[in-house]
Amino acid sequence: MDEKHEKKRKFKKKKEEKAKAWEAVMSNFTDDLWIEIFLRLPFKPLLRLKSVSKSWLSIISSHRFAKSYLANSAEDDDEILIVHKEFDYVYEEEDGSFSLFRLDSARISKNLNFPYSQGEYQCSIGVTSELVGTDCGIVCVVVRLSNWRAAKKNFDIYLWNPATKHSKLLPSYTTRDEHGTNGTYGFGFDHIDYDFKLVRIVSDTAEVYSSNMNVWRTIESKPISQSSNFHALHGFLFAIHHDSMMAFNLNKEVFIGGIKLPVVSLDEEESSIDITVSKDTVVAITCVLEEGKINLWTLDDETCVCSGGVEASWTKVLCVDIGVPDEFFCVLYSNFEFILIEKDGDRILYNWNTKETTDVAVRPYLERGEIFKYTKSLFSLVGSKRIMWANSYRNLRFSSDWDGGSDAGDD
Known part of the structure; x- marks a missing residue:
């Protein structure tokens, strides 16, 4: 011993x-x-x-x-997109309503399920989720609860890091919409105060959620209605406002309107216009639907949003005849490729370096506004919780607390 x-x-x-x-x-x-x-x-x-x-x-x-x-590490994820799939288009091999989609293979690379733990709502409600946006690896998702009789409110909002599998349920916003809608949202990262912020616009009122303070605050700056999704870049949110571009300064929390677009008016030649973010700049996309042509313009610098009274200048970087004589819209995917989605769901991938087009697999079905560039990150939020999922999406069943059976989540 x-x-x-x-x-x-x-x-x-x-x-x-x-x-x-x-x-x-x-x-x-x-x-x-x-x-x-x-x-x-x-x-x-x-x-x-x-x-x-x-x-x-x-x-x-x-x-x-x-x-x-x-x-x-941002360049390593240049090919990755986060997408939100509608319920009717979820297949057995696609395990959740949110997925990561790779450009190089044109396939889903990872199923993410949802930004909350399994059983949180006693059912699957992915069909009533909305992908608001993503910045610096954090994803903002709004979950509609209006069809759940047991719900005490109509919407839940999550900030979610899919890479670390953590999410945070935000406190309820303060401004109510008398028309019963949820308002419109823009999400981004304030690079000065290192603060993730969510702006919510309801009629003529805007409020901002700060992840650092974990509160909603009504701001004095008069909101400007936007006609496209917000896109985050360098501490600003950008969107189309009629025939001009608008921005929201996430640090100063003010709206900036009347930013000149490369096309002043949308006539028969330029029948649609949208903006996105690529190559570390704002990109305007004009589509000539009848001719199947697309023009891409890049914003020369951000002086127009950083300094008052400076007119925006744009450079035309691409004019290409895609040959799609039908309705379509364009999503910029990476630094050298973009995807076109026609009204029937068919997709074409175009590489502006090689000038080649490639058909993309039909699945997953992608809706406009449900697609955002994604880069994994280490960002964590105070109060976030680990997300726990075990079963596949298709094995979940709607609870009796939900109205309308299998159609309860239809918008």
């Missing part, structure tokens, strides 16, 4: 000596040095290192580190 006890004592002593030696080595590493090391590590191993020590957890969880890591 004494020999066995002595072996244990020696083993424990050796372990303690190794631990002290490791601590001595660690003490010579500054936080700046650890940051340089962490920035070079792959995503999943980096997540596991958060449990090693409190100091590592603090470094890796900080917004400043997450932003630096995102800047280093």
